[in-house]
Amino acid sequence: MVIESTATDTVASLGENESLRRTVSRLNVGEIAGEWTLVGPGDDCAVISAPDGRVLVTTDTMVEGHDFRLDWSSWFDLGWKAVATNVSDIAAMGGKPTSLVVALVVPSSTPISGLEAFADGLREACLALAPGCSVVGGDLASGDLVVVAVTAHGTLEGREPVLRSGAQVGDVVAVAGTLGLAACGLDLLLSGRADLVAAWDEWVGVQRRPNPPVALGVAAADAGATSMLDLSDGLARDAARVAKASGVSFDLSASALLGFEARVEGAAQALSGGDSVATARLTRQWVLGGGEDHGLLATFPASAVLPRGFRPIGVVGTASPGSVSGVTLDGVPIGELGWDSTSH
């Protein structure tokens, strides 16, 4: 039974236990199946199914002021994003998300309607991004700023996990999902220009509610992916991580990134006042440096058929001792492009 709360209820007025109960009551309504849930919320633990005797586990934290602002993201957005960022890590191992637990810290003045919208965001993101996955447990605590800590679980269904360390020289480098849209959306929000935010609301929407290609994680594993990672800190930095873990270099092709850059060119032009050099710089910054789209970066043997949704963007080469990052763009070490990989 879902009890509709009144507009004036807060965590303080209802207490943490009742607030948590109200919030949890929104999680398992409608089409949510929770097909991996053997014992759901309400006891000391939940019990989830792990049919092949193994469980994928990942955790990700979002802190108010650092990872989100409540004037830019709604409570629904926050719940959605908490699911998206975590199930994307499950996908990046070649797994299917099965369950989440959510720890939420909020000021006691937080309206219950906010918590309910947060729960709605959790539920709808599970339905949209990882059908069958559900929230099996949580914790609600009071604190002076909002913190969301989610732990996600997944099943490999008998497959071997796809690690960061498996890329082989000669492999194809490919990405699934979008690149740079969330970073573009963030810069639009940072600009304070309501007209630009409205004009490119779809990119702002990717920042608020990322749409990671979760099902493509399993598809990549089935297609023989040798390494994979969730793109959360930007292509340049995340590619460097895989290259380092695998002891190889990633040689990316600038022409393969043009399609990604074209999508954000209009917003870049608007933000840079039409200056073409600044526009080109901004689009590259977003596509190479922008995180939070939560696409997948994977390597495949040259003979593999890429799953629909993956696009080739380069090849795996031998690690060159001189390169710091292990990533080049058209043969130029990415650190020498005069571009700041740490600014996002």
Added chain:
Amino acid sequence: MVIESTATDTVASLGENESLRRTVSRLNVGEIAGEWTLVGPGDDCAVISAPDGRVLVTTDTMVEGHDFRLDWSSWFDLGWKAVATNVSDIAAMGGKPTSLVVALVVPSSTPISGLEAFADGLREACLALAPGCSVVGGDLASGDLVVVAVTAHGTLEGREPVLRSGAQVGDVVAVAGTLGLAACGLDLLLSGRADLVAAWDEWVGVQRRPNPPVALGVAAADAGATSMLDLSDGLARDAARVAKASGVSFDLSASALLGFEARVEGAAQALSGGDSVATARLTRQWVLGGGEDHGLLATFPASAVLPRGFRPIGVVGTASPGSVSGVTLDGVPIGELGWDSTSH
């Protein structure tokens, strides 16, 4: 390899990634086996073993100022307590803890030595309370207050989970572990009396580093426990939860609690200035209302042999429609004892 940090390093000076790396490097040294860990920290996910195809999952959050104070607890204490409070929930289902993931939010001014001591506390608590269990993943974020969110996993090894809802009329009610020591320790700290804190440092130690009887969870399940719960909010409130979930009443015996009250009588006398009425009130408050010892409350069939470490404290009766809490002490509803079950 463990790198010893200098006294001046902070999260801000080293950055979140390097700070996390340093912290994680302390987790898997020495005797830690991590026998359930198939893929450890460092990739998008960890992979843990779930031999019987099921996983117990629980999450618990601690917030600075609400759940702990850094002038009362060291970073080591905090790590220890984060493990203790979570593995205790695994035990309360009849399970064995296998792995933890830890999300930590700290101010960027936090010294790395603090994070290292926190990691040491996590590691030592795993070794002491749940051998074989280890930290398989984590996340470090910056924020203006300290938040620790832990998710623990466990295995049932083929057993059925022991739920809160299984208590039967005629069962014996029993507890394992201590009652009221952590609450006594908290009141000693709240008194601001260094002499009293020193005199009863063992009880203050239970507040700082709880020592839940984790192995007795499996023992209780094997002995046929019909219901079980981790005592975290005090005997009166937690017993009411099980009674409600099971549709029964818990009839506790005051004489069975005397042994628990005797252990804290000296501290109660000192805090109440020798007043015998106030002393009796305080000891009862601690034993019935004090949480955070993280003992186990369980019910067993009358014919069961209680595992060593469990003490009988009452019997399960039929639910009486008049009783709010479903818990009586020597036949008197606990709500009529003139005692505030919500003050701790």
